[in-house]
Every structure is written in structure tokens, then in C-alpha cells.
Amino acid sequence: MDFLLASYRKQKKWIRLRQLLLLLSRLAVAAVLIAMLCGWNGGGQMLGMLGGTTTHHVVILDDSYSMGDASGGATAYARALEALQELTRRLATDDGNHQLTVMRSSRAALTLRGGSESGDSAADLSAQTVTSDSRLISRVMSTSASSLLTDLVPALDLATELIQSTPADRKVLYIASDFRDRDWAAPQRLAEAMRGISGDDVSIRMIDCAVGNAANLSVVDVSPAQDVWVAGVPVVINAKVRNNGPSDVNNVSLDSRVYHYPNEVTQPDPTLVTSGRVESLPALVIESLPAGEEVTVAFQVFIAEQGVHAIEVSLPEDALAIDNKRTCTLPLSDSEKVLVIDADPEARGAYHVASVLDPGSQVRIGAIPDVQPPAFLRSATLETFAAYRAVYLINIPEINENVADALDRYVRRGGGVMWFLGDDIQRDAYNRNLLSAGRQLLPMPLGETKPVAPSDEGTTADVVFGDSPELLAPLKTAGDAALSLIGLSRSWTLETPGLEATDDPNRPRVKTVLKRRDGNAFVTQHDVERGRVITVLSGIDGQWTNWPGDPTFVVFLLQANADLWSGAAPPTRRFIDEPVERTIALDQYAPQVMYLPATEQPPRVPIEMVAEPIQSDATAETVAQVVLDPMEMVIAGESNVSDLLQPGISEWAFTQTDGRRSIIPVASVIRSGEGNLKRADAAVIQQNLLPVDVRFLSSEAWNAENQTAGSSKLTLFLLGLLGLLLAAEQALAYWASYHTSSTGIGGGKRPASHLGAFSLRGAR
Structure with missing residues (x-):
């Protein structure tokens, strides 16, 4: 022992x-x-850095307004953001160097339309x-x-x-979208x-x-009917509703509201959706x-106050909320003058025009005819015509060069001219x-006067509807029979344009x-820039x-008077991706303005x-202009561009030189086209x-894939390390344990502990 x-x-x-050990x-x-x-992979980045592998991940988020489809509980865009979040969470713990680029389709579209081809300008992350920083x-x-259609x-x-x-070793492109049929059924581009x-x-x-094919109703247009928009005169509003779903719908309720902006509304209220007074219809x-x-x-x-007011039409809530509501503005003026000049000494034609436009009694059309003799044209200038909303010229023998130039400029600015061409004109x-x-004040060059041949059967009307009878839309439903009592013996003809004139891109569409x-x-009817010209190839005497x-x-x-007035009428809506522009006269308003987005x-x-300040082309007065361009704001990286892209009623606030404030509403609307939520088949898209x-x-x-995914390299490394550790543990266990020696002294077998045998040898 x-x-x-x-x-x-x-x-x-x-x-x-x-x-x-x-x-x-x-x-x-x-x-x-x-x-x-536990799925630990915390060492993945370190291993990746040691390996030097770089992967560039590019994520395109489709944020067109159909991604607001909430038919599955959450919107399709919210699911896209969740997918981006899961990807980022996995990459933060995955092996390798990972670079992330995120780009929204709306920003890319505005960037390209703004003239920039830089992906860095459009990307939220580049x-x-x-x-691991969230x-x-x-x-x-x-x-x-x-709110964009793209x-x-x-x-x-x-x-x-x-x-x-x-530069990257690997590149992965992710497209998070709703894959609607309108874009992906025939995806050539x-x-x-x-x-x-x-x-x-x-x-x-x-x-x-996206989830499933949801039904959806859309208000695709709201606009005032083409008419003379005058305060105190009823105006017809047309609302167009589309059923984008796969089945018919019945008893659809349509709500409408009027937002009044009388002179008493002088202070914008940012705490409210609009500053105007609301009237539910x-x-x-x-x-x-x-x-x-x-x-x-x-x-x-019916609005009795002058000024610009707003109309809103809305549908009940459904899968896509953004196209359930649409707005327009209604600019109402006081009665405006129209110029009527008749060469007939008895002014028979002027009488017919004036009696229709101003019938008197209690009927109010909004036009105040100013009947003048042909001598009025001798000293007429652009400023002379600018005082009138429309000009009616009845059988005037000759239009000299100066008057023609003034009329041309007047029409191009939005004025309206109607010709009645009788037998006295000099062709x-x-x-x-x-x-x-x-100048394009006539639809085509005048030819000869030509009689209307009598009908063989005596029953065919002398005048019938043309190819574009919009001016007589109230009568079109009755067909040509509505015109059967009109007699016509002779009228001017128009020369057929030559091939060169037909191919001229500047030639107006008649x-x-x-x-x-x-x-x-x-x-005939044709447009000249902002204005309109209507030509009647006959006198009315x-x-x-x-x-x-x-x-x-x-x-x-x-109808023609309303059509002539429409050229100078201000726009009744603005698409959200268009610039917001306003021009003010500096002698009436201070240059400081405020815009409240919808x-x-x-x-x-x-x-x-x-x-x-800019110089006006029309007059010598100095005017000032303010412009908010969403395309320029995106390229410049301004953060408030999303406010400018919201549909609804936005407002301008101006300060007049006398200190009073005025509020003018603007109807910002989306472009219709994404209301159909029908899905495209994945197999068809792949094909x-x-x-x-x-x-x-x-x-x-x-x-689910991102939540369960780990680092494959780290998993293999841990598995190999586990094998090595198990082998080492077995070797150490054998080395540190007791065991029976295979042979004894003198060649005989005997049991002995490893420790005892080792100790005896060590003590010897």
C-alpha cells in the first residue's frame, strides 16, 4: 500500500x-x-467575413394604389413590408456580407418622369x-x-x-407585388x-x-357638365361609377357633399379635413x-355664392378604399359678357343669338350679350376681346389682318369664337x-357656296347629325327626326385638305x-390651343x-355657348402626380402663399x-407663379412629397394686398385604372x-421560410464540431478511465487496473 x-x-x-479535459x-x-x-447562428457574419462572400439584395416594393387592397384583413402592401422585415431580420444573422437596396415603384416612376435615370435617387435604401440595427x-x-397608377x-x-x-458575388432580386391581371396577363414590357x-x-x-380576387366598386370620374358655370344657376354634376367585380351589384348607395367656400371663409383650418362649409346632399x-x-x-x-367650391362623391367601404371617393371643383362666376357683332343693318341674326342667351324674365343663363356694329372691329385688340367670354361674328364681310391676329391670340388663351357665314362674306x-x-380660325379654307339639292323622295331632312354631335347630345337620342323641320337651301362648302395638310401634326382636328x-x-368645331372655334356655314338672317x-x-x-366658355374655364381637378401650379397678380396678392395638402x-x-415673379405673355402686368412638382421633390429627396400625392380636397391660402385672406380649394384625384383586383395566375406569368x-x-x-432559415455554413460547422468533440470525449474517457490489461507478466493474462499497472511501472 x-x-x-x-x-x-x-x-x-x-x-x-x-x-x-x-x-x-x-x-x-x-x-x-x-x-x-436553439437554431443559434450568431457567428454567421463573422464566418461570412472570413469567407469574403458578398450578396446584393434588391427589393422592389409595388406600392401602386391597388396594393391598398385589404380583402385579406391586412393590406397587400402591409404584407410586402412584413416580407421585407423578415428578409432583413434573416440577413442580419445570416452568413456573408449582405447589401440591401429597397425601391418603391411609385418613386421610380416619378424619378424617370422627372428626367432622372439615377437609381440612387429613386431608392429608399441603396x-x-x-x-442587426433595426x-x-x-x-x-x-x-x-x-396613390399612383403605375x-x-x-x-x-x-x-x-x-x-x-x-459589385457583388451574388445578386438577388425580390419583387413584392399583388400581380394583378391588368399588368401580368400580357407582360411584354x-x-x-x-x-x-x-x-x-x-x-x-x-x-x-395579395389574397384572392376581391370585388371592388370605383368612382372613376366626377365632373360638372359642360355648361355656363354661374352663381345662382343650377349645375349638373356627373358621377361615373364602375363595377370592377366578377358579379352584378344592386342598390348601391352614392353619397355626395358640397364644400362651400364663400367670401366669409378666409382662414384655413389645418385641424379639419377642409376649411369649407359642408352641405350633405x-x-x-x-x-x-x-x-x-x-x-x-x-x-x-345649386350654389348662390361666387367663387370656387368643391363637390365630393363617395361609395360605401369595400376592399379598396382609395377609389371609393372622388372630388371636383366648381368655379362659379357672376354673369359675363359675350360680344355679338352682326353686319345686317337690322341685326336679325344678333337678335336670334341675344334672345337665346338672355331670354329675360326670371330665366337666367349667365351670359350678357353686348350687340355691336361691324365698326366695333376697326379698333379691336386683344384687350378688347379679353373683356368677353365669347365672341359671335355674324356675316361679317371682311376680317382684316389686325383683327385676325387679335382673335387668334384671344382664342389661344382660351376664348371662344363662333362664325355665322352668310352670303356677304368675302371668301x-x-x-x-x-x-x-x-392662324387656324377656320376649320379649312372656304370653297364655293353650294345649293342643297332637293330630296328625290321629299322626306329626307336637309340637315342631319354629323360624326361628332356632342353639341346636340340632348337631341341625339331622337335621331335625325329631331332635325326634320330645319330647311336649308344653300351654304358654304369647305375645301378638302391636301395630303400635306392632312399629315401636318399642327393641323387641328375638325x-x-x-x-x-x-x-x-x-x-364644325375645332380647338386652337386652349380655345375653341365653332363655324356655321350659313347665315341666320x-x-x-x-x-x-x-x-x-x-x-x-x-350648348355651343357652354362649349365656347369651357376653354377659359379653370380646371376642375388635378391628378395627384401632376405639378400644383398657381399664378397670382402681384398688384392684388402678396407673394407669400400657403398650400394645405389633402x-x-x-x-x-x-x-x-x-x-x-414672371412676366405675363398676355398683358404687361407682373404676375407671380408658384409650382410644387412631385417629380422634382422625389429627385431632391424631400420628405413631404407623400403629402402632395394624397387625393382629396387641398387648399390654397392667399393674402390680398388689403390684408384679407382668400381660400381656393383644389380637387386632387387619382388616375383610374387599378380598381380591377383580378389576379393573374403564377404559372401563366412564369410561362x-x-x-x-x-x-x-x-x-x-x-x-415562414425566413423564420426557419438559418446559416447553412454555420450549421455544417456546428455539426462537424460536434463530431470532433464527441470523438475527443471518447478518447479522453478511455485515457482517463480504468481498463483491463490485455497481457500480464510472463505472458499470462491477469486482471489489473490501469492505474495499478501504471503505478507499479511508475514506482519501479
Whole structure:
């Protein structure tokens, strides 16, 4: 025993070291097992940096307004953001160096339309290294579906530039969209853009963020009917509703409101949705609306105050909320003067025009005729015509060069001119002065006067509807029979334009409102820039036609007067992706202006600006202009561009030189086209995109994949490390344990402990 104890004292440190190593190896095995079971991959970035692999991830978020579809509980755009968040969370713990680029389709579209081809300007994130800092995508996560109608082609074009200019070992393109049938059923442009991206080093994954095919009703247009918009005169408002769903709907309620902006409303209120006084109108009901069809609902509004007011029409809530409401403005003026000049000494034609436009009694049309003799034209200038809303010229023998130039400038600014061409006009002078020097005051050069041949059967009307009878829309439903009492014996003809004139892009498009029985034009209509010209190829003094005595003449003249007024009428809506512009006279208003963008949830954030002085082309007065361009704001990186893109009623606030304030509403509306929520089939999309190889995933499958995905390299490393530790543990266990020696002294077998045998040898 003394001998054994002496041996143990000599070897005990070595024995304890082997036992400690065995304990540590077993603890290491337990730690690796726990890490693998918990899915730990915290060392992935370090391993990737050691390996030097860089992957560029480009995410295109479709934020067109159909992504606001909430038929699945959450909006499709919210699912797209969730997919981006899961991707970023995985990349933060995955192996390798990861760079992230995020681009929204709306910003890409505005960037390209603004003239910039820089992907960095359009991207919310551009090749940013992914870290564990969650603030990397916080700005993107705070966004929502835009109000724009756009496809993914601009985003794909700019993403191509970023992918090609950013060096990386691997490149992955993710497209998070709702894949609607309108874009992907025949994706030729999309396929062409994606072929520019695809390659051996780029993989494409499509994340489907929509759920099912939802039904949806849309208000696609709200506008006042073309008329003389005068305070105190009822105005018809037309609202067009479309059923984008797969089945018919019945008894659809349509609510409407009027937002009054009388002179008493002088202070904008940012705490309210609008500063105007709200008047709710009786609800309208659409009894039946077939699938895929549109219906126009008309209703009247009566506003006694002058100024610009606003109209809103809304549908009940459905899957897509943004197209359930639409607005327009209604600019109402006081009665305005129209100029009537008749060469007839008895002014018979002027009488017919004036009696229709101003019938007297209690009937108010809004036009105040100013009847003048032909001598009035001798000293007429642009300023002379600018005082009138429309000009009626009846059988004037000759229009000299100066008057023709003034009329041309008047029409191009938005004025309206109507010609009644009788037997006294000088054809050569008209053709020379009204159609020279770029003027387009006649539809075509005048030809000869031509009689209307009598009908063979005696029953065909002398005048019939033309190819574009919009001016007589109230009579069109009755057909040509409504014109059967109009007699016409003779009228001027128009020369047929030559081939060169037909191909001229500056030549106005001439519409034939009425034509003679033989097919020659009788009444034409054409536009010259902002203004409009209506030509009647006959006088109205009773020599060639009895039309002024027919009731259809009243309808025609009222419609024509409204048409002539429309050129100078201010716009009744602004598309949200168009610049917001306003011009003010500096002798009436201070240059400091305020713009309050539309919003659904106040408070509104005002944008204060200073108008820049410009020189007016029309007059010598100095005016100032202020412009807010969403395309320039996106390129400049301004954060408040999203406020400018909101549909609804926005407001201008001006300060007059006498200190008073005035508020003018602006109707900002979306472009219709994304209301149909029908989905495209993934297999059809993949087939149409060939040879581009894409992988389709639903947003749910994508999130599940990212949540369960870990680092493959780290997993293999841990598995190999576990094998090595288990082998080392077994070796150390054998080394530090007792065992039976295979042979004894003298060749005989005997049991002995490893420690005893070792101790005896050590003590010997």
C-alpha cells in the first residue's frame, strides 16, 4: 500500500488534468447540442467575413394604389413590408456580407418622369450593409401604399442600373407585388425589363402579397357638365361609377357633399379635413350595376355664392378604399359678357343669338350679350376681346389682318369664337387673313357656296347629325327626326385638305357637328390651343335657312355657348402626380402663399412658399407663379412629397394686398385604372416571362421560410464540431478511465487496473 500511495502521489496532477479535459469536452458537447437545438447562428457574419462572400439584395416594393387592397384583413402592401422585415431580420444573422437596396415603384416612376435615370435617387435604401440595427428599414416600414397608377417597368429599369453598378458575388432580386391581371396577363414590357436583369449571377424571387380576387366598386370620374358655370344657376354634376367585380351589384348607395367656400371663409383650418362649409346632399341609389360595366349618375347642385367650391362623391367601404371617393371643383362666376357683332343693318341674326342667351324674365343663363356694329372691329385688340367670354361674328364681310391676329391670340388663351357665314362674306379675304401666319380660325379654307339639292323622295331632312354631335347630345337620342323641320337651301362648302395638310401634326382636328343631306359639313368645331372655334356655314338672317325659328336652334346655341366658355374655364381637378401650379397678380396678392395638402386624418401640414415673379405673355402686368412638382421633390429627396400625392380636397391660402385672406380649394384625384383586383395566375406569368427563371412564393410562405432559415455554413460547422468533440470525449474517457490489461507478466493474462499497472511501472 505504501508503494501504491507513493505512485499515486507522483502521478496525481497528471490524472486530474486528464479528468479536467474529459469534463471540459463533455461540457463543450452539451453547449454545441444546445446551440443547434436553439437554431443559434450568431457567428454567421463573422464566418461570412472570413469567407469574403458578398450578396446584393434588391427589393422592389409595388406600392401602386391597388396594393391598398385589404380583402385579406391586412393590406397587400402591409404584407410586402412584413416580407421585407423578415428578409432583413434573416440577413442580419445570416452568413456573408449582405447589401440591401429597397425601391418603391411609385418613386421610380416619378424619378424617370422627372428626367432622372439615377437609381440612387429613386431608392429608399441603396446598397446599405445589413446589420442587426433595426433602424435600417424603419423609414420604409413607416410608408403605406401610394396613390399612383403605375407598373413595375420604371422600377425594374432603375434596379437594373443599380444591380449592374454594384459589385457583388451574388445578386438577388425580390419583387413584392399583388400581380394583378391588368399588368401580368400580357407582360411584354415587364418581361423585356426583366430580361435585362436576369443572368447567371442574378436570381429572381416573386413574393405574392395579395389574397384572392376581391370585388371592388370605383368612382372613376366626377365632373360638372359642360355648361355656363354661374352663381345662382343650377349645375349638373356627373358621377361615373364602375363595377370592377366578377358579379352584378344592386342598390348601391352614392353619397355626395358640397364644400362651400364663400367670401366669409378666409382662414384655413389645418385641424379639419377642409376649411369649407359642408352641405350633405340626398343620397343617390344605383339600382343595378352589371359586372365590368360603368354607369353615370347625374345630380344638380345649386350654389348662390361666387367663387370656387368643391363637390365630393363617395361609395360605401369595400376592399379598396382609395377609389371609393372622388372630388371636383366648381368655379362659379357672376354673369359675363359675350360680344355679338352682326353686319345686317337690322341685326336679325344678333337678335336670334341675344334672345337665346338672355331670354329675360326670371330665366337666367349667365351670359350678357353686348350687340355691336361691324365698326366695333376697326379698333379691336386683344384687350378688347379679353373683356368677353365669347365672341359671335355674324356675316361679317371682311376680317382684316389686325383683327385676325387679335382673335387668334384671344382664342389661344382660351376664348371662344363662333362664325355665322352668310352670303356677304368675302371668301378670299377670310382664307387669306384667318388661315395665314399660323392662324387656324377656320376649320379649312372656304370653297364655293353650294345649293342643297332637293330630296328625290321629299322626306329626307336637309340637315342631319354629323360624326361628332356632342353639341346636340340632348337631341341625339331622337335621331335625325329631331332635325326634320330645319330647311336649308344653300351654304358654304369647305375645301378638302391636301395630303400635306392632312399629315401636318399642327393641323387641328375638325369635328363635324351637323352636315347637309349630301354629306357636306354644315356646322364644325375645332380647338386652337386652349380655345375653341365653332363655324356655321350659313347665315341666320332667314335667307338660306329657317333654323333660327326651329326649337333645335335654342338647344344648339345654349350648348355651343357652354362649349365656347369651357376653354377659359379653370380646371376642375388635378391628378395627384401632376405639378400644383398657381399664378397670382402681384398688384392684388402678396407673394407669400400657403398650400394645405389633402388628407384623410388631420391635422394637415401646411407648405409655405413665396411666388416667383414672371412676366405675363398676355398683358404687361407682373404676375407671380408658384409650382410644387412631385417629380422634382422625389429627385431632391424631400420628405413631404407623400403629402402632395394624397387625393382629396387641398387648399390654397392667399393674402390680398388689403390684408384679407382668400381660400381656393383644389380637387386632387387619382388616375383610374387599378380598381380591377383580378389576379393573374403564377404559372401563366412564369410561362410569359420565359426564358427568365423566376421563383414564386406567397407572402406567408416567404415569412415562414425566413423564420426557419438559418446559416447553412454555420450549421455544417456546428455539426462537424460536434463530431470532433464527441470523438475527443471518447478518447479522453478511455485515457482517463480504468481498463483491463490485455497481457500480464510472463505472458499470462491477469486482471489489473490501469492505474495499478501504471503505478507499479511508475514506482519501479
